[in-house]
Amino acid sequence: MSKKVLVVDDDPDVRLFSVTVLEENGYTPLEAEDGEIGLKMIKAEKPDLVILDVLMPRQSGVRLYRELKTSKALKDVKVIILSGIAKKTFLRSQKALTEFGGAEIPEPGIYLEKPVEPDELAEVIKKVLG
Amino acid sequence: MEIKKLLFVTKFEELGFDALRSLLNLRNSALEHVVFVNVIERDRVAMRRGKGYEKEEEIRLREAANIRFIDWAENLFEQGMEVGCYIVVGGLVPEVIKATQKEDADLIVIGRSHKGVLEHLYSGSDVTELLRRAWTPVLVYKHLSETAISVEEPFERPLLAIDWSPGSLRAVEYIKALKNTVQEVHLVYVADEKTLKGPSAMGIQKTRKEARNKLGKICGSFEAVGIKAREHVYIGDPDEEIEKAAKDCQATMIVLGSSAKTAWVEKFLGSTPRKIAEESIYPTLLIPPEKSEE
Numbered sequence: 001m002s003k004k005v006l007v008v009d010d011d012p013d014v015r016l017f018s019v020t021v022l023e024e025n026g027y028t029p030l031e032a033e034d035g036e037i038g039l040k041m042i043k044a045e046k047p048d049l050v051i052l053d054v055l056m057p058r059q060s061g062v063r064l065y066r067e068l069k070t071s072k073a074l075k076d077v078k079v080i081i082l083s084g085i086a087k088k089t090f091l092r093s094q095k096a097l098t099e100f101g102g103a104e105i106p107e108p109g110i111y112l113e114k115p116v117e118p119d120e121l122a123e124v125i126k127k128v129l130g
Numbered sequence: 131m132e133i134k135k136l137l138f139v140t141k142f143e144e145l146g147f148d149a150l151r152s153l154l155n156l157r158n159s160a161l162e163h164v165v166f167v168n169v170i171e172r173d174r175v176a177m178r179r180g181k182g183y184e185k186e187e188e189i190r191l192r193e194a195a196n197i198r199f200i201d202w203a204e205n206l207f208e209q210g211m212e213v214g215c216y217i218v219v220g221g222l223v224p225e226v227i228k229a230t231q232k233e234d235a236d237l238i239v240i241g242r243s244h245k246g247v248l249e250h251l252y253s254g255s256d257v258t259e260l261l262r263r264a265w266t267p268v269l270v271y272k273h274l275s276e277t278a279i280s281v282e283e284p285f286e287r288p289l290l291a292i293d294w295s296p297g298s299l300r301a302v303e304y305i306k307a308l309k310n311t312v313q314e315v316h317l318v319y320v321a322d323e324k325t326l327k328g329p330s331a332m333g334i335q336k337t338r339k340e341a342r343n344k345l346g347k348i349c350g351s352f353e354a355v356g357i358k359a360r361e362h363v364y365i366g367d368p369d370e371e372i373e374k375a376a377k378d379c380q381a382t383m384i385v386l387g388s389s390a391k392t393a394w395v396e397k398f399l400g401s402t403p404r405k406i407a408e409e410s411i412y413p414t415l416l417i418p419p420e421k422s423e424e
């Protein structure tokens with residue numbers, strides 16, 4: 001059975017791009033348009049990988065990533081961040097949340113800044129999923 | 131009544147990051163989430179004579195907004211805040227209402243509209259329309275450059291105009307919830323000359339005394355939560371006197387209760403909150419009554 005990959009991004013064009021890359025490489029894509037829907041889908045569908053945007057309505061990727069990494073049941077879900085927000089900003093925001101009393105969480109393994117080429121994305125997904 | 135999440139509605143030319151920065155002391159109260167909203171008006175991209183829908187123009191406008199929002203969001207994320215954004219094509223007011231409901235926002239921040247006189251006369255302003263339709267408090271932001279006053283932090287020293295309406299009484303509770311942000315509040319009641327108890331000096335003094343007593347009780351409730359408060363009574367046209375009171379008190383914003391009058395009622399009777407929101411030099415916060423009170 002092909003591996004399930006959830007794309008969480010509010011931009012339909014980016015979702016379409018990622019879904020196309022996933023389908024062409026034999027994965028089963030799932031889509032969510034914001035962090036809240038994304039979290040529900042992660043719990044319900046248990047994807048093998050989440051491709052996560054940062055700046056989104058309702059719940060950002062910063063908070064969703066934090067929720068995943070502090071949840072016993074979800075902390076092992078693999079995540080690739082794909083965003084226009086710089087990696088250093090993402091790391092600083094997590095640091096600020098930790099300083100405000102949040103738990104310390106690991107850095108994302110892969111952080112891609114938009115835009116990304118289809119081959120680059122496919123290669124990274126392959127590397128993460130093995 | 132806390133402001134945990136605010137919706138920052140901008141077309142960029144009228145409201146920039148400096149405006150948002152001046153509101154960030156709301157974090158001392160409860161603010162933790164900012165949602166940026168940019169509405170690309172449909173007539174900028176759709177149904178141009180001989181062109182149809184201009185997809186390329188839409189993409190250009192979306193990306194310009196997106197790049198600006200990313201820059202702003204990075205600043206807020208790094209402070210540990212939660213940030214979201216909407217860039218949509220449509221009508222300003224319906225899209226803002228939709229986003230407010232989806233996000234369950236506690237405050238909408240919008241700039242003063244700059245429609246032409248004729249356009250304003252026939253279609254009204256977006257701000258007026260939003261105030262009429264929103265059940266969420268709306269802050270109509272005014273820029274430093276537009277005004278002679280120096281408003282560093284609008285929530286620091288508000289002038290709260292009380293007319294005993296459900297909206298204005300709700301505004302009292304709203305300001306109290308901002309006790310860690312608001313330093314001092316000035317309460318003003320404007321007695322319309324028509325409502326004075328007789329034309330004599332005694333009648334005027336009687337009106338003033340009664341109003342001051344009522345305001346004094348509200349001041350007491352502010353002092354009880356640690357906000358310094360002073361009451362004032364003015365006599366005359368509310369539209370003008372509220373503005374004068376704001377100047378006298380060196381207020382940083384005007385706060386008023388609003389109601390949901392229909393468009394035609396407003397056209398004939400006018401509305402003080404909406405007039406002040408549109409015309410005052412001060413940032414103006416309008417608090418609607420609870421839905422059930424209207």
